[in-house]
Every structure is written in structure tokens, then in C-alpha cells.
Amino acid sequence: MSPDRNGTRRRPPVAGAVTLSDVARAAGVSLATASRAINGSANRAVGGELRERVLATAERLGYSPNAHAQAMARGQTATLGLIVHDIADPYFSAIAAGVTDAADAADLIVTLANTHHDADRELQYVRTLQNQRARAIILVGARQNDGEANLRLRRALDAYQARGGTVAMVSQAILGVNVLRVDNERAGADLARALHDIGYRRFAVLTGPTENLTAHERSRGFLAAAEELGCPVPDERLVPSPLTRDGGHEAMRELLARRTGADLVFAVTDVMALGALTAAREAGVSVPDDLGLAGFDDIDTLQDVTPALSTVRIPLREMGREVTRLALAPAEDGPLEEHVTGQVVLRASTPPRS
Amino acid sequence: MSPDRNGTRRRPPVAGAVTLSDVARAAGVSLATASRAINGSANRAVGGELRERVLATAERLGYSPNAHAQAMARGQTATLGLIVHDIADPYFSAIAAGVTDAADAADLIVTLANTHHDADRELQYVRTLQNQRARAIILVGARQNDGEANLRLRRALDAYQARGGTVAMVSQAILGVNVLRVDNERAGADLARALHDIGYRRFAVLTGPTENLTAHERSRGFLAAAEELGCPVPDERLVPSPLTRDGGHEAMRELLARRTGADLVFAVTDVMALGALTAAREAGVSVPDDLGLAGFDDIDTLQDVTPALSTVRIPLREMGREVTRLALAPAEDGPLEEHVTGQVVLRASTPPRS
DNA sequence: TTGTAAGCGTTATCAA
DNA sequence: TTGATAACGCTTACAA
Numbered sequence: 038m039s040p041d042r043n044g045t046r047r048r049p050p051v052a053g054a055v056t057l058s059d060v061a062r063a064a065g066v067s068l069a070t071a072s073r074a075i076n077g078s079a080n081r082a083v084g085g086e087l088r089e090r091v092l093a094t095a096e097r098l099g100y101s102p103n104a105h106a107q108a109m110a111r112g113q114t115a116t117l118g119l120i121v122h123d124i125a126d127p128y129f130s131a132i133a134a135g136v137t138d139a140a141d142a143a144d145l146i147v148t149l150a151n152t153h154h155d156a157d158r159e160l161q162y163v164r165t166l167q168n169q170r171a172r173a174i175i176l177v178g179a180r181q182n183d184g185e186a187n188l189r190l191r192r193a194l195d196a197y198q199a200r201g202g203t204v205a206m207v208s209q210a211i212l213g214v215n216v217l218r219v220d221n222e223r224a225g226a227d228l229a230r231a232l233h234d235i236g237y238r239r240f241a242v243l244t245g246p247t248e249n250l251t252a253h254e255r256s257r258g259f260l261a262a263a264e265e266l267g268c269p270v271p272d273e274r275l276v277p278s279p280l281t282r283d284g285g286h287e288a289m290r291e292l293l294a295r296r297t298g299a300d301l302v303f304a305v306t307d308v309m310a311l312g313a314l315t316a317a318r319e320a321g322v323s324v325p326d327d328l329g330l331a332g333f334d335d336i337d338t339l340q341d342v343t344p345a346l347s348t349v350r351i352p353l354r355e356m357g358r359e360v361t362r363l364a365l366a367p368a369e370d371g372p373l374e375e376h377v378t379g380q381v382v383l384r385a386s387t388p389p390r391s
Numbered sequence: 392m393s394p395d396r397n398g399t400r401r402r403p404p405v406a407g408a409v410t411l412s413d414v415a416r417a418a419g420v421s422l423a424t425a426s427r428a429i430n431g432s433a434n435r436a437v438g439g440e441l442r443e444r445v446l447a448t449a450e451r452l453g454y455s456p457n458a459h460a461q462a463m464a465r466g467q468t469a470t471l472g473l474i475v476h477d478i479a480d481p482y483f484s485a486i487a488a489g490v491t492d493a494a495d496a497a498d499l500i501v502t503l504a505n506t507h508h509d510a511d512r513e514l515q516y517v518r519t520l521q522n523q524r525a526r527a528i529i530l531v532g533a534r535q536n537d538g539e540a541n542l543r544l545r546r547a548l549d550a551y552q553a554r555g556g557t558v559a560m561v562s563q564a565i566l567g568v569n570v571l572r573v574d575n576e577r578a579g580a581d582l583a584r585a586l587h588d589i590g591y592r593r594f595a596v597l598t599g600p601t602e603n604l605t606a607h608e609r610s611r612g613f614l615a616a617a618e619e620l621g622c623p624v625p626d627e628r629l630v631p632s633p634l635t636r637d638g639g640h641e642a643m644r645e646l647l648a649r650r651t652g653a654d655l656v657f658a659v660t661d662v663m664a665l666g667a668l669t670a671a672r673e674a675g676v677s678v679p680d681d682l683g684l685a686g687f688d689d690i691d692t693l694q695d696v697t698p699a700l701s702t703v704r705i706p707l708r709e710m711g712r713e714v715t716r717l718a719l720a721p722a723e724d725g726p727l728e729e730h731v732t733g734q735v736v737l738r739a740s741t742p743p744r745s
Numbered sequence: 746t747t748g749t750a751a752g753c754g755t756t757a758t759c760a761a
Numbered sequence: 762t763t764g765a766t767a768a769c770g771c772t773t774a775c776a777a
Contacts (some may be wrong), residue, residue: 054554056770067748072772084746099550104522105462106770109753114459119503125488125691125708127481134479137505141512146519149473149503151491158495165500168458196453200408282691311695318697337479337636341665343672343697354479410754421764426756436762460754463769 055098064094071095076102108170117145117364118166122154122178126281126308127336128353132177132207135357143365145172152178156186163193167202173364176206177357179251187211205364205373207356209250215363215373217356221251221333224349224379225258225303228331231381232301232347233266236390237329241274241299243288243309252280255305255333273297278309285309289316300329301387307332307339310346314386329387333379344385351379409452418448425449430456462524471499471718472520476508476532480635480662481690482707486531486561489711497719499526506532508634510540517547521556527718530560533605541565559718559727561710563604569717569727571710575605575687578703578733579612579657582685585735586655586701587620590744591683595628595653597642597663606634609659609687627651632663639663643670654683655741661686661693664700668740683741687733698739705733 061071066087074083074091083091094100108114117140121129133149140147148171150162159176166174174197180187191211194204198213205215229240240263245252256275263270274297278284285304289312292302304310310332317324324330325344332339335350356377363373415425420441428437428445437445448454462468471494475483487503494501502525504516513530520528528551534541545565548558552567559569583594594617599606610629617624628651632638639658643666646656656671658664664686671678678684679698686693689704710731717727 058770068771069749069773070747073747076772082746087747099553101518101521101550101554103463103524103770104519105459105468105524106753107772108459109457109463109755110770110772112753112772123488124478124491125481125485127479127484127692130481130484130487131479133484133503134477134505137478137503141505146523147503149487149491149501151488151495164455165458167455169500170457170459196455199453200455282695311692315695338481338665338692338696341636341669341696342692412754422755423757423764423766424762427763430756438762441763457754460769461756463771464754464756466756466769 055100057100057102060091060095060098060100063098064091066091075100076107114170114172115145116148116166116169116171117361118148118150118162118169118171118174120150120152120159120162120166120174120176120178122152124149124151127338128306128308128334129177131336131353132357132360135354135359136175136361137357138354139358139361143361154178156181156183156190160186160190160193163190163197167193167197167200171202173203173205175360175364176204177360178208179249180209180211182248182250182253203364203366205360207360210372210374213372215366217360217363217375217377219251219351219356219377220379221254222258222261224333224351224381225255225260226262227379227381228303228333228349229259229262230266231383232303232329232331232387233263233268235383235387237301237387238268239274239298239300240268240270241276241292241297241302242270243285243292243302243304243313244275244277245280245284245305245309247277249280252305256303259303271297274299280306280309282308282312284312286312286316289313290320293317293320293322300390302328302330304330304332307334307336307346307348310348311338311342314342314346325386325388329390331387335382347381347383347387349379350382351377409454411454411456414445414449414452414454417452418445420445429454430461468524468526469499470502470520470523470525471715472502472504472516472523472525472528474504474506474513474516474520474528474530474532476506478503478505481692482660482662482688483531485690485707486711486714489708489713490529490715491711492708493712493715497715508532510535510537510544514540514543514547517544517551521547521551521554525556527557527559529714529718530558531714532562533603534563534565536602536604536607557718557720559714561714564726564728567726569720571714571717571729571731573605573705573710573731574733575608576612576615578687578705578735579609580616581733581735582657582687582703583613583616584620585737586657586683586685586741587617587622589737589741591655591741592622593628593652593654594622594624595630595646595651595656596624597639597646597656597658597667598629598631599634599638599659599663601631603634606659610657613657625651628653634660634663636662636666639666640670641666643667644674647671647674647676654744656682656684658684658686661688661690661700661702664702665692665696668696668700679740679742683744685741689736701735701737701741703733704736705731
């Protein structure tokens with residue numbers, strides 16, 4: 038049907054690599070007309086009959102427009118880069134779902150990158166997405182408190198933005214990029230106050246990784262409020278750990294082993310709280326009878342554990358949509374900043390104490 | 392530094408769009424040499440000193456190779472398409488994590504698409520990925536029992552493969568593509584036998600959506616084995632529902648309302664089982680005292696609910712890695728097929744009955 | 746309304 | 762080893 042059309046071909050002629058030229062020739066029109074008929078954007082110029090013929094020919098030949106060629110010719114792409122720490126973590130996957138929803142609505146395709154909390158990989162992905170000429174990049178996940186790494190990242194993002202891309206992140210701001218901030222500190226404080234209101238006094242905190250800013254903000258807010266309420270939390274009731282289920286599990290074991298007499302444990306993420314819950318059970322400590330437990334995020338599975346866990350709810354999926362909007366907004370007048378306010382949700386894991 | 396280099400430019404000159412030509416000119420070498428120096432694949436031909444100079448110049452100018460131009464010139468891309476039903480579902484996000492792991496190792500970037508169980512969207516994504524000239528496409532998730540939709544999908548995949556792409560899927564096979572099959576039917580049967588062994592007799596099944604093949608296989612295997620064991624499951628103990636947490640919740644409510652006297656409920660996915668667990672609790676029915684409950688998949692959170700849920704374990708993350716290998720394998724000698732065998736894991740939700 | 750032809754930024758062929 | 766130069770497949774002025 039469409040034999041080698043020019044004597045010298047370098048690559049093995051991929052079977053059936055139908056190009057727009059093929060379609061044009063087969064339909065007996067010029068390349069330009071074919072292009073316009075098939076992808077005649079706002080400029081609908083092609084005559085009815087011709088148009089039909091071209092479309093039919095394209096269909097018949099199984100023509101598939103080459104997105105790379107289009108990207109080159111148009112000078113822009115329909116790609117959105119999404120960088121998360123761990124897509125298997127419900128926090129990230131819920132946000133990712135929101136991002137794909139919004140991207141879909143905007144006719145963008147999403148390129149997903151998993152950093153595994155590795156700053157170098159994150160940097161590498163930014164560069165890759167820059168090479169792809171992605172229209173926007175979304176970074177989800179806490180910054181580490183590592184000036185060197187943050188500086189490198191910022192440089193890469195600056196370079197990306199200088200070339201016309203936009204960046205939006207969820208969490209802390211990096212200078213010069215759009216950000217959807219979660220008011221972690223305030224929400225942490227709100228949680229402490231709510232728990233104090235219902236009678237808790239001897240707080241403990243599973244603080245997550247020491248260098249993780251989100252974790253730090255959450256525990257700082259909580260601790261500051263606790264202190265203000267006259268319930269300062271001694272160091273022995275602070276246990277760091279990785280931001281994972283197993284991290285929470287291990288941290289709770291450690292805390293219980295210390296026998297600190299805490300009556301309430303705050304884990305800075307729900308995923309950690311889940312691990313902590315099981316650790317308590319394994320140690321024969323009853324939540325909520327012996328110990329209250331609260332998390333942060335309100336991930337989906339929280340409603341199906343026993344007891345249902347108290348937490349601070351943040352609308353993860355909606356945040357994914359919102360950060361996409363931020364990423365697509367023309368960041369003309371300086372970086373945008375939006376805030377998400379966490380909402381304390383008390384459930385069975387923290388019953389009132391008398 | 393790099394002023395307009397040709398009088399007529401169509402697009403507003405994107406600030407700092409440094410091209411390879413710019414680098415070559417600034418370094419005083421030819422385009423070809425610059426290309427070789429910067430991306431001189433196996434063919435390391437560039438002289439030491441020149442090479443240094445080019446690299447330094449590229450660095451200084453902040454050169455970022457245009458991946459689309461490379462894709463055009465090379466005739467291939469480094470993109471892997473991943474199509475899932477719902478990235479927020481732990482089943483899919485765990486597999487996706489495995490896929491990104493493997494893709495990373497193979498230096499591929501992953502394009503993620505969320506179908507929301509919509510066959511049309513799935514088809515659309517296949518086309519989009521074909522337009523992107525993705526090197527391979529991975530489809531995760533059950534087929535519907537819808538001949539029309541499957542046929543359309545198969546046509547699109549055939550076209551994609553005819554042009555040199557490869558396809559791999561997790562779940563049922565579509566004719567002509569690589570597949571990682573989960574032995575749902577057999578595992579379902581194994582589960583029924585294991586439960587029968589420890590004394591359960593009056594089985595009920597939350598079957599998921601009737602048209603969903605994976606759900607169907609799981610329940611069919613279970614039901615067939617139950618019948619073989621002399622415990623046929625009456626229709627009133629079969630409840631369909633969406634494949635979600637809420638679906639499981641609703642189905643369990645329905646089942647309990649029917650007062651069928653079941654002593655064991657099998658939910659065809661863990662996510663459904665989680666919802667079912669809560670529904671039972673809300674109805675004042677104790678799992679495991681009044682009722683045994685088992686799921687399928689062994690998603691992460693299962694270990695933190697009470698009671699811990701029995702299930703059939705399939706290695707989700709590893710499956711993600713494996714299906715990526717399948718997708719990247721040269722499918723020269725006909726489609727490949729691999730099998731994953733589910734392993735029954737009995738936990739506290741199904742204690743032995745006397 | 747349609748066609749001609751000049752890019753888009755690379756890689757790879759061929760000759761020097 | 763290096764350099765010209767022709768693709769790669771498409772979009773879009775500009776001309777007809």
C-alpha cells in the first residue's frame with residue numbers, strides 16, 4: 038500500500054509508519070490541507086468535501102499523528118510532570134488521582150516520577166521534564182531541611198521556569214514557584230487544643246524524620262500549643278522515625294518501651310498512625326482505653342480501622358486538582374500561593390477523658 | 392548572548408531557548424560535533440579537548456536537549472505508558488510503584504493514565520500513547536465482559552503493535568498481547584478449601600461488578616470449590632457491587648439485611664472487604680465472632696485493621712516490575728504469558744470454627 | 746479555500 | 762576525528 042517512498046532510508050522502515058504526507062498523497066491534496074483538515078485548530082479553512090476525503094483517508098490508512106513532530110512544529114507540548122515521593126503511599130496516590138483528574142480535563146497527559154524521597158532523583162526528574170518541554174511541573178511532598186539540595190533544586194526549577202515552564206508544589210514553598218500550602222503548624226496546634234479540651238494532658242508525638250519540614254511543622258504546632266496549654270511535652274515523649282507505616286510501628290514500640298505515661302500519641306501522618314495502632318495492640322496496650330491516638334491527613338482507610346482514628350483532615354484529592362490549576366495558571370505576576378486548612382476530626386481513637 | 396539568529400521568527404522567542412546550534416556556535420564547532428560530544432552514544436568520537444569545550448559551553452549556556460527533537464531524529468522514545476483504572480486504589484498504586492521502579496531502572500519515563508473504569512477513556516489513552524510513540528503500553532486492571540469495547544481496544548492495540556510498540560497487561564489476556572495473569576480462579580478455589588478446612592460451611596460472596604472478569608474469576612473459583620466441597624452457595628448469598636470500599640460496605644449491609652445465616656463472607660477484593668468489615672461492625676455483627684471475613688490482594692493496610700483480614704496474597708509491587716519486563720521484552724515469537732499464583736493467608740478474621 | 750515552502754532541534758550519513 | 766547536510770513529521774506564514 039505505501040511502499041518505500043524514498044530510496045535511502047536509514048532506519049528499518051517501521052511497518053506501517055503512516056505519515057501525514059502519505060495521507061495527503063493518498064487523498065490527493067497538499068500536506069498543508071491534510072494538516073488543516075485533521076488538526077485544523079481554530080482556523081477551520083478546509084472545504085467540506087475535501088475535508089471528508091482527507092479524514093476518511095487518514096482513517097483508512099490508520100494514520101496516527103506524531104506527537105513529537107507536533108510538539109516541535111508547535112513549540113509546545115501537552116505534558117504535565119508530576120513528581121511524588123512514593124506513589125504507593127495513600128497520601129500521594131490520592132493527590133495524584135486529583136492531578137490526573139484535572140490534567141484530563143485540561144487535555145494534558147501526566148508524566149509520573151517517583152523519587153523515593155531521594156533529592157538527587159528529584160533533581161534528575163526535573164531535568165528530564167525540562168527536556169520533555171513539559172508545560173508544567175508539580176512537586177508533591179515535603180522538602181527536606183537540606184539547604185544544599187534545596188538550592189540545587191531551586192536552580193533547576195528557575196532554569197525550567199526561565200524557559201517558559203511553570204511549577205507548582207504541595208507543601209513548603211521554594212522561592213519563586215507556585216505553592217499550595219497546608220497549614221500544618223496551625224492544624225497541629227488545633228489538634229492539640231481539641232485533644233486538651235476533651236481531657237488529654239500527657240502528650241507524646243511520633244515526629245517523623247527530623248529533617249522533614251512537613252513533619253516538623255506538624256509536630257511543632259502541636260508541641261507549641263501543648264506547651265501553651267500547660268502541658269509541655271518532655272523529650273522522652275518525642276520519637277522520630279521514617280514517614281512510613283513501619284516507621285510508625287517502630288516508633289510506637291520505642292515509645293511504649295520507655296513507659297513515659299503518655300495518654301495521647303500524635304503521629305504526624307495517618308500512615309504512621311496505622312503502624313502505631315498495631316504496635317500498641319501487639320504490646321497489649323488498648324487504643325483507646327489505655328491510650329488515645331491521632332494522625333494527620335485523613336487517608337481513606339482510616340475509617341475502617343478499629344478504633345476509627347482521629348486525625349486532621351486535608352482534602353487530598355481536591356488538593357491534587359487545585360495544585361494542577363496552580364501549575365497551569367500563568368504565573369505572570371509573581372508566584373501564587375494558596376492555603377489549605379486542615380480540619381480536626383475526632384473519632385473513636387480519642388474519646389473524652391474525665 | 393544569543394540574539395535572534397534568523398530574521399523571521401514566528402513564535403515569540405521563548406526566553407533562553409538554547410539550542411544545540413547555539414552551543415555549537417559558541418564553542419566554535421559544528422553541529423555534528425556538538426551533538427556527538429553531548430550525546431555521543433556508543434560512538435565516542437570527539438577529541439578530548441573539544442569535547443571538554445563543548446560540554447563546558449553547554450553547561451554555561453544552560454543547554455537542555457529537546458527530547459522531542461531527539462525522538463524525531465532517533466525514531467524512538469523513552470516513554471512507557473501506564474494505564475490503570477484508579478490510581479488512588481491501593482491495588483493499582485502498589486502495582487504502579489513497581490512499574491515506576493522498573494521503568495526507572497530502564498531509563499524510561501512513565502506516562503500515567505487513569506481510566507476510572509471507563510472503556511472509552513482507556514481506548515483514548517491507547518491512542519494518545521500511540522501518538523506519543525510510547526515504546527510500550529502497560530494496561531492494569533480487569534477487562535469488562537463487553538465484547539464491543541474489547542474489540543475496539545484490541546484493534547487499537549493491534550495498530551499500536553503493528554507500528555512497533557509492545558503491550559503488556561495485568562489480568563486477562565487480550566489476544567495478541569503479553570500478559571501477566573493472576574490465577575484468580577484457582578486462588579479463589581484455594582481460599583474456599585482453606586476456609587472449609589477450618590470449619591466454615593455457609594459461604595457468602597461479595598462478587599463485585601457482574602461484568603468484571605477478574606471479580607468473576609475469583610468468585611467463580613471460590614463458588615466452584617465450595618460446591619465441590621458440598622457447600623453450594625445459594626444465590627441469596629451472592630451480592631454484587633462496585634469494586635470499591637463503599638461498594639463492599641453497601642454489599643455487606645445488603646447481605647446482612649437478608650439474614651442468610653452465612654458464617655463466612657468472601658469479598659473479591661481487599662478494598663471491598665474493608666468496607667464490608669465496617670458495615671458488619673456498624674450492624675453489630677462481630678468479625679470474627681459472628682462471621683468470618685476474607686478478601687483478596689493483600690494490600691498494605693490489611694495488617695492494621697482489626698481483626699487482621701484473611702486474604703489471598705498477590706505480590707502487587709513485584710507484579711508491577713514483572714509486567715514492565717514483559718512490556719519491554721521483544722515480543723518477537725508471539726505474545727508472552729506469565730502466571731502469578733495467589734497464596735492464601737489466613738489471619739484473625741477467619742479463626743477456625745469447631 | 747488551497748498549495749508552497751520554511752522552519753522546529755536533533756541525529757546520522759557521507760565525505761573530507 | 763570533524764564537518765556539511767539530509768532527513769525525521771509536522772505546523773504555519775505567505776502566495777496563489
